[in-house]
Structures are given as C-alpha cells and as structure tokens.
Amino acid sequence: MKLVTYAGADGVEYPGVIRGEDVVRLDAPDMRSLFEQGDAGLEMARATEGPATPLADVSLKAPIIPKKFFHTAGNFREHEEESKNVNWSHEIAPWIVFFQNVDAIIGPDDPIIYPEHLTRELDYELELTIVIKKAGSHFTAEEAVDYIGGYTIFNDITARDIQREEMRSGVFSFCKAIDTFCPVGPWIVTPDEVGDPQNLDMLLQVNGEDRQVSNTRNMWVPIPEIVAHYSALGYSPGDLISTGTVAGVAAFSDDPEAWYLKPGDVIDAGIEKLGVLRNPIISWKEGHGEDPPVSSRT
Numbered sequence: 001m002k003l004v005t006y007a008g009a010d011g012v013e014y015p016g017v018i019r020g021e022d023v024v025r026l027d028a029p030d031m032r033s034l035f036e037q038g039d040a041g042l043e044m045a046r047a048t049e050g051p052a053t054p055l056a057d058v059s060l061k062a063p064i065i066p067k068k069f070f071h072t073a074g075n076f077r078e079h080e081e082e083s084k085n086v087n088w089s090h091e092i093a094p095w096i097v098f099f100q101n102v103d104a105i106i107g108p109d110d111p112i113i114y115p116e117h118l119t120r121e122l123d124y125e126l127e128l129t130i131v132i133k134k135a136g137s138h139f140t141a142e143e144a145v146d147y148i149g150g151y152t153i154f155n156d157i158t159a160r161d162i163q164r165e166e167m168r169s170g171v172f173s174f175c176k177a178i179d180t181f182c183p184v185g186p187w188i189v190t191p192d193e194v195g196d197p198q199n200l201d202m203l204l205q206v207n208g209e210d211r212q213v214s215n216t217r218n219m220w221v222p223i224p225e226i227v228a229h230y231s232a233l234g235y236s237p238g239d240l241i242s243t244g245t246v247a248g249v250a251a252f253s254d255d256p257e258a259w260y261l262k263p264g265d266v267i268d269a270g271i272e273k274l275g276v277l278r279n280p281i282i283s284w285k286e287g288h289g290e291d292p293p294v295s296s297r298t
Contacts, residue, residue: 022052119159125245212248
C-alpha cells in the first residue's frame with residue numbers, strides 16, 4: 001500500500017491511498033493523524049474505497065509531517081570510508097543521532113532553494129527512512145518490526161562548508177536543517193509491499209548522471225537495531241527515522257566543485273520499491289523574489 005498526501009484543484013491537502021493510477025482520499029485530517037490511529041488507521045486506509053482522482057490531476061506533497069524526525073548517521077560504512085578521501089575533522093561513526101528540523105520538510109517536485117549567502121558547497125545524501133506506526137520506548141530489536149509502519153525516501157541536503165565548521169565540535173545540524181533542505185517522499189510504502197528492506201537498490205542521479213549507487217544490504221547496522229536503539233528517546237506515531245547515506249556524495253568525490261549542486265540542477269533520489277523523489281535546485285532570488293540577505297555567518 002502506498003500512502004500519500006496530496007493537494008487537489010482546491011489547493012487543500014488531504015491524506016490518500018494510491019489505487020493504480022488514481023488516489024483515493026482517506027477519512028483523516030492528515031497523514032500523521034492516520035498513523036495515530038495505529039493498525040486500525042492503516043487497515044482503514046487499506047479498505048477504503050470511494051471516488052478516485054487521477055494522480056496526474058493532483059500535486060503530491062511530503063507524505064507526512066512527523067512530530068519528531070530522528071536523523072541517524074554512520075550506518076553505511078562505505079560513506080565513512082569515502083570520507084577518508086578528505087581531511088574531515090571527525091570520523092562518521094555509527095550511532096550518530098540528532099533531530100531534523102521538521103519545518104524544513106518539502107515534498108516531491110518542490111524546489112530546494114540554494115542559500116547563496118550561507119553556502120557554496122551544497123550536497124545531496126540519499127537515505128532510506130522508516131515511518132514509526134505507534135508510540136513506544138525501550139524495546140528490543142526483535143520487537144522493532146511491530147513499530148515499523150512503512151518506508152519513504154529522504155534526500156539529506158547538506159551545506160558542506162557549514163558542516164566542516166560544525167564538525168570541529170563533533171556536533172552538526174545547522175548544515176542540514178536550513179529551509180527546504182529536507183525533501184521527503186514521494187509516498188510511504190507499507191512493509192508488506194516493500195518485503196525485505198535490507199535488499200533494496202539505491203540510486204541518486206543529478207541531471208541524469210549516476211552519483212550514488214548502492215543497496216540497503218550494505219547497511220552496517222540493521223534496521224531493527226536502529227529502531228530499537230533510539231527507542232530510548234521515545235517514539236510517537238508517524239515519527240521518521242533516517243538511516244544514513246551511502247557512498248557517492250559530492251564532497252568526497254575526486255572533483256567536489258564540479259559535483260556540488262547548483263541552481264538549475266535536478267536531483268532524482270530513488271530506492272527500489274519506494275519510487276523516485278525528484279527535486280530541482282533554484283536560486284534564492286527565484287525562490288524568494290529578491291536578492292539573498294547579507295550573511296550573518298562569520
């Protein structure tokens with residue numbers, strides 16, 4: 001089952017479920033409210049029939065706005081290995097976690113606004129993301145499957161020059177939490193349709209050129225362990241957990257300047273069975289109708 005948030009001709013956003021080439025509206029205020037109903041909400045979505053709207057006639061939005069977005073990193077050792085190509089101040093160790101700025105979330109086809117006054121090194125990071133279906137805390141990896149309601153795609157947009165400054169202290173989040181830096185989508189796919197989440201091909205392209213090519217089997221820390229480990233922080237229904245990125249980011253390439261994102265670029269972030277999350281990069285002026293402000297960063 002594929003769950004979406006969409007806007008119809010009236011511009012109002014609704015939760016929905018995909019049926020073939022159509023979307024059927026669900027009886028809930030929003031997607032997080034659906035997950036707050038637990039298994040009953042998901043079963044309602046699975047059973048819902050009714051008037052359908054062609055997908056071509058709606059605009060897909062970020063599938064869910066969570067209460068909390070657990071941003072984890074270091075789960076793919078290939079990304080840590082490629083970081084050795086540069087003089088990075090800290091290793092990308094496993095069990096890194098911080099909270100993402102949920103106000104920075106955007107959906108499929110929404111533009112990522114390039115803040116030229118803040119960065120000149122804009123990068124991408126393809127990540128599998130878990131959707132939590134019920135509240136819970138302090139549970140085991142064996143119990144974790146009961147808390148997973150689905151999966152979606154997250155493109156962890158990062159300002160690397162800001163990140164280098166932040167990593168001098170070993171703590172970073174500003175570099176990843178700037179407005180529009182959190183594309184999520186295009187939908188949530190439930191576990192029954194995904195099958196084995198540890199065997200999904202991953203491909204991120206920029207302007208049709210392959211950049212990140214991997215598979216979730218390369219994850220050093222398995223998904224149940226990730227979900228269980230951070231359960232000590234307490235989950236709410238609809239919370240998101242990212243699982244870290246794979247090799248192929250611009251910053252650790254042979255030619256970072258050529259690979260960093262620029263206005264006019266288009267990113268296609270895809271994971272097998274989860275679809276493709278596409279977002280264009282636009283300039284600050286194109287996004288806001290005015291020149292960027294003077295930077296307050298020193």
